[in-house]
Amino acid sequence: MTVKILYFAWLRERIGKAEEELEPPPWVTTVGELMHWLAARDAEHAAAFANPRVIRAALDRTHVRADAALAGGQEIAFFPPMTGG
Amino acid sequence: MTVRLQREDFDAAAEAAALVRGRTDIGAVVTFTGICRGTPDADPIAAMTLEHYPGMAEAEITRHIEAATGRWPLLGVTVIHRYGRLQPGENIVLVIAAAAHRQDAFAAAAFIMDFLKTRAPIWKREERQGGARWIEAKDADEAAAARWDTPAPRRAAE
Numbered sequence: 001m002t003v004k005i006l007y008f009a010w011l012r013e014r015i016g017k018a019e020e021e022l023e024p025p026p027w028v029t030t031v032g033e034l035m036h037w038l039a040a041r042d043a044e045h046a047a048a049f050a051n052p053r054v055i056r057a058a059l060d061r062t063h064v065r066a067d068a069a070l071a072g073g074q075e076i077a078f079f080p081p082m083t084g085g
Numbered sequence: 086m087t088v089r090l091q092r093e094d095f096d097a098a099a100e101a102a103a104l105v106r107g108r109t110d111i112g113a114v115v116t117f118t119g120i121c122r123g124t125p126d127a128d129p130i131a132a133m134t135l136e137h138y139p140g141m142a143e144a145e146i147t148r149h150i151e152a153a154t155g156r157w158p159l160l161g162v163t164v165i166h167r168y169g170r171l172q173p174g175e176n177i178v179l180v181i182a183a184a185a186h187r188q189d190a191f192a193a194a195a196f197i198m199d200f201l202k203t204r205a206p207i208w209k210r211e212e213r214q215g216g217a218r219w220i221e222a223k224d225a226d227e228a229a230a231a232r233w234d235t236p237a238p239r240r241a242a243e
Contacts, residue, residue, distance in 0.1 A: 009136055009208035010219045058206065061141035077138060077206070081222035084135065084142075084166060084207025085119055085178050085198060 001026075001072040003034070007048070008079035011055065014048035024070075031057045032066030034076065048078075056081060086154075087163040088146050090137055095165045095179050104161045104183050111160050113187040115194040117180040123173025131212045135168040135177070138206035142166065149200040153182070156196070157189040164197065166207060196233055203230040 006019045028037050032052070039049035049055065057064055058077040070076070087100075101116050121133050150162045161183035171177060178201065182193040201207075209220040 006138070008138055008206065009210070058138070058141055061138070061144050063145070063204065077141065079138070079206060080208065080219065082203060082206055083209045083220045083222055084137070084205050085202035085226075 001070070003070065003072070004075045005034075005038075006075065006077040008077065010080055011048045011078050015044050029070060030066065031059065031064055031068045031070065031076065034070060035066065035078070054080060086147070086150055086161070087165075088143050088150065089165045090139065090142050090168055091165060092167065092169045094167070094176055097176075097179055097181075100163050100165065100179060101181050104163055104181055108160070110185060111183045112185045113190040114181060114183045115187070115190040117178075117194050117198055118176055119178040119198075121171045121173050121175045121177055128213050128215060130173055131214070132170050132172050133177075133212070134170045134210045134217075135166075136208045136210070137166070137168045141206050145205045146197075146201060149197055149204065152200075153193045153196050157184060157193045159184050159189065159193055162193070162197065164201070166201070166205070168207070199226075199229045199233065202226045 002021055002023050004019060004021050007015050012018050024034055024037050028034050035049050035052045035055065038045045056079055057066065059068055060075055097116050097118050101114050105111050105114060123130050146164050150164065153159060159182060163179065163181040165179040167177055180194050180198050182190045182197065184190040184193065203226050210217055211220055
């Protein structure tokens with residue numbers, strides 16, 4: 001299962017890239033599990049996902065919670081709480 | 086309905102005029118403009134950079150305009166949000182709501198603005214003398230959006 005992952009604001013800065021395509025292992029079935037797996041990848045991802053409770057996620061451009069199920073080919077975005085307007 | 090994310094400035098009066106042009110059913114137009122503030126405290130802001138999630142920002146704003154349209158009998162809505170680097174005094178966001186009656190236009194503009202602040206994927210980074218930092222989300226903004234949780238009965242236009 002390949003997923004396209006986008007990062008915004010300080011997540012993008014800490015990880016050092018705006019997007020990446022990755023193939024998570026089969027045990028990664030939800031957005032929360034994906035965050036857990038990403039946090040273990042390297043120091044940059046660990047710094048970005050150090051406090052997963054403050055991180056928001058979107059699946060195919062719709063807000064979702066950490067228990068949302070993943071499917072292949074999706075666009076997943078991680079970002080901090082929004083501060084527009 | 087018009088939703089735009091753009092780098093360039095907007096003309097609030099021209100956008101409001103475009104919304105009512107050629108129509109006689111609109112009796113109220115509420116125009117809200119959010120402006121980059123330079124001095125929230127002792128350390129003035131030199132500039133602000135707004136980052137957004139292209140595609141989702143437009144989609145999320147559209148979803149909230151549709152929610153507003155379900156609550157109030159609106160006759161037109163325009164939302165324009167800028168991104169990129171802005172200096173104090175520059176426009177950030179424009180929300181225009183048009184309806185037959187003022188209460189609906191006022192309420193819808195406030196509703197759209199409250200949800201835009203907490204749900205539209207847009208982030209602000211402040212530059213000050215001491216350095217730059219991402220602005221943290223405010224509980225007050227969450228509370229402002231939460232006050233709309235109780236569905237208001239849709240009033241009949243009288």
